[in-house]
Amino acid sequence: MKVVLLAGGTGGAKLAHGFAGVCDPADLAVVLNVADDTERHGLLVSPDVDTVLYTLAGLVDPAQGWGVAGDTFTALGMLERLGEETWFRIGDADLALHVRRQHLLRQGLSLTDAVADIATALGVGARLLPATDDPVRTRVLTDDGELDFQAYFVRNRQVDEVRGLRFDGVEAARPTRAVLQALRAAELVVIGPSNPLVSIGPILAIPGMREAVVASGARRIGVSGIVAGQAIRGPADRMLGSLGHEVSARGVALLYSGLVDTFVIDQADAELAPSIGELGMEVAVLPTVMRSDADRAALAEALVALAEATDTRGRMLGR
């Protein structure tokens, strides 16, 4: 089954890893958020892309869920000594990746091609596709003004109440040809359990992306990143609340209304199924919390099974 996964860096990376173990790598494309990209030390840093890259390459630091396991921090010490801001903590191997990507970009490669080059070098078979090659940057409106996303997320440790979000550059951005091709070929499109506002949101905000997802003809399944009213990781729950959304799986489902035909909620949220069903989507209740590699594979398998079943049922119903 040809799968396209829309993903940010945390839950999305875990589910991507699950699919990578279940699907033929050639059948898996991960469409990645690039709106939390930033420039550090003159180098493009693409946190969501890199987290998925390191996770699929088996290099990720398992405790942190990002960065390279066992990385050293010699360069960061020198960068600090030389006057660079170092609150965004880049390890030496991670720095090397940024140096390599910047080198490829300077040689004229698109971000898509640079990421593909790096993914291949790291033995990642799945296609890792930046949602766009155009610059899009999430700006976070707080009571102290507008912040660069990483200034909010890493430097300020998400303490600011989020009053608004803006995806700078998104109006001029376009999905890449590779993303559009993957969506056209897809049999299953999954919106991963990433932050719906700042990981999935900027992907879907790219003009033409929503339409391409809907037009794909694939089964479209959303997975809630909110379980029992809380984000598994990160500030999605507080952010939903401060921006006036319902802080629940149903709140996420509302954001994907009209986009997915099936919405997956965790067993902990089973009682929300009827009210989500009323939004015009089918609801599936599955174990969605991925604590182990086995959990990731099980969720990916269940999603594939769900798509196959829905598909069969769809055909039976003459859809």
Added chain:
Amino acid sequence: MKVVLLAGGTGGAKLAHGFAGVCDPADLAVVLNVADDTERHGLLVSPDVDTVLYTLAGLVDPAQGWGVAGDTFTALGMLERLGEETWFRIGDADLALHVRRQHLLRQGLSLTDAVADIATALGVGARLLPATDDPVRTRVLTDDGELDFQAYFVRNRQVDEVRGLRFDGVEAARPTRAVLQALRAAELVVIGPSNPLVSIGPILAIPGMREAVVASGARRIGVSGIVAGQAIRGPADRMLGSLGHEVSARGVALLYSGLVDTFVIDQADAELAPSIGELGMEVAVLPTVMRSDADRAALAEALVALAEATDTRGRMLGR
């Protein structure tokens, strides 16, 4: 005494270190060869500048004479894995310096200003002045064609017979304003015991540089990097030979003829003094081989004393 030292990366760095211990840092300017600069991983690498920088900052790896003591090589391993050529072995702290410098250059700083920023951050008081801010690159003509200097020096480990040297871009290059000011203010100009052909040569080949040295009014002392017919380090001896120069301190003196008024040779070469004197320069015999920090300081002190003595004698003779 206001001292300007023309230096490459090896002997020049040691003598710079000697002067830094002897002079008021504000009175020391080191004019640095940039013709063996290269681009690695999309970053400018400036080996002679960096060696002098690390030496004066007390960071240099003492065994190698270049690079940062105790550096790690995590990034290099990742760069290799990602497909970058890694025969030029950059440690993690060293990479950080290149990243920082490139960041400053991209912000619009000149090389001179970027190096000054880094030197200050590392607590180096002496002025480290790239000979030029314009790109000059040494190309080495070998039997296998023309090589980038670092390809000859590092990748090929200087095994190629050097048939010719070309300083690409030198015709359009100019000494920086900072270099010209330092030379005008100098009371002593020393040509360090660096490779006369590829370290000192490209500095002097910059149009206007020789004239500025001669016009400075300072005492001008050259120090032979060839002792007993051999280079202390590096391929200067073989290079002199293959390019048709005399492989001796006198061969070096010939290259500086008309430029220095005094030439310093090592005690091992005392018998060459009369023949060098015939070239129209005074000859001083000193211990020039710098094995220890004390040796470096002693040579610097002896050069200052020589300049003071020569100066007095000069005045006495009505010069």
